[in-house]
Amino acid sequence: MRIRLAMLACAAALAGCIHDEAPWREVGGKYDSGNWFGPRISMALPGDWMKLNHLDDGLVATRDGFNLQSIKIRRVDPGKPLPHTKKTVAKGMRPNELAEVLLDDLRTDGSANGLKVLDTRPASIAGAPGFRTTVALRDSFGLKVKAVLCGVMVDDHAWQIVYVAPARHYFEKDLATFDAALASFRVR
């Protein structure tokens, strides 16, 4: 009984040690979801970028702060509800159909006002046919922001990769960083 209790105490302590309590942590050059089960994603980011901890799925990363620039990755499972639109992603969707659904999800977000599509085109992402859409909008405080919304279907999952930054100065400043990160995005 004493051994069992000691083992339980050790397990609890170990769980405590390996659990990252800090809300943010440096990405350390390359983010790897390290999933033991399910699809595993990776993306190279500059060493000074930080990632948000305690996310169940995907990545939220920034260098100077969430409001100044961010790169977000989320997995979108076919048939599962999206945060804003009632449309859903379906298996086997073509890139332009996926673009339509994910863009409409952003368009329906109550905090994204006056959304205007600046450009939308096919793009190869993680070695698969996807899309890249650039939009301009105002956030709920009226700040003009620009976003690059990308998406791709890999096997049975869709992946959404978004870069968002204030339209003035910051968007252009880190666009090249985002492009490099996007080119390094992999799903295994």
Added chain:
Amino acid sequence: MTARARCAVAAALLVTACAVAPPRAARLPPVSAPGFAMERDERRLWREAAEMDARARKSGAVLEEAALERYLLGVARRLTPRAALDRLEVRVRVIESPGLSAFVSPDGGVFVTMGLLARLENEAQLAIVLGHELVHAVNRHAIVEYRTFKHGAALASALPFGLGELGTKAAVTGYSRDLEREADEEGLALVAAGGWDVAEATRPFEHLAAWVKEEEIEEPFLFATHPRLEERMESYRALLRTRYAGRRGGDLGKERYQGAVREIVLASARLDLAAGRFGPAEQGARAYLAVRPRAAEAHALLGDVARQRGGDGADAGPLAHYRTAVELDARCPEGQRGLGLALAKRNDRDAARSALRAYLRLSPDAVDRAWIEGDLAALEGRGR
């Protein structure tokens, strides 16, 4: 936070507030009363309302459509008692949302959504909504609610464009039952005095009830939260049976209204489509066609609805709508685009190419040019 989550938060706050409702604060004379003077805390509410208005406009959530604002303001001014007009900052803002909501700030700023404007059928119904909201401002309901519930939780941060934290809470979550009834009763009196047809009184609530059913939500969180919809309709029916029993006719203002909000109907239908609400999107497009039967863009929108909705006749349905759009107006880019893509899906290569080329000619700066050029390359066997 999603709209649904906001509704849940608002409902939870309201339920909490009702459960521990403190005694009602003393009523104040209306702003139209002689010798009206704003009280100190009320001044603060008004300042917040002005800030909220500025934030709303800056956020891009409010539609900038001068002609429409002028029309709505005209109806609001026709409703507002003269003495109150001198003291309130009466204005009407249209929120770019397909939902059905309306609320008023303490200083007389009415906010109404595109979705609600799109569903109302005539000016009399609009007057009923605006009249109800304006009574809250004229009778200073916000300050009464603020004083009654000032220790209640602030909802403001959860709402669009950061509404102020004080009396605006009541404005957007709905007022107490007695104040809502007062707004129903006196609002309808303003409608009658303005010469509109009071028989339309329950229609805005019927639209709300239909929306609540479509959206599968328990109650809309703005405009009609409290008392519940059915109670509100019954209160109007009782007024029509009693006070307005002998009153027949009145100004409906149907054509005037439909002319003013026509483009809102189509824009709201597009927002509904983006939100995946195919039924309301189709209804909106058809409502627009009822006013402009030869509007190619509305037929193209019906094609988009049919294409995205899928189901039986997933190919034939949209194709017929796009064909109609192009037959009505060959210069309709949305029609040509939809037609080209629908024909490409059917492998009708020549016709698809022709339509897609027409689309690119009509929209030289099309944001989706790269997609369409890719489709054209595939149709021409150049691969993609």
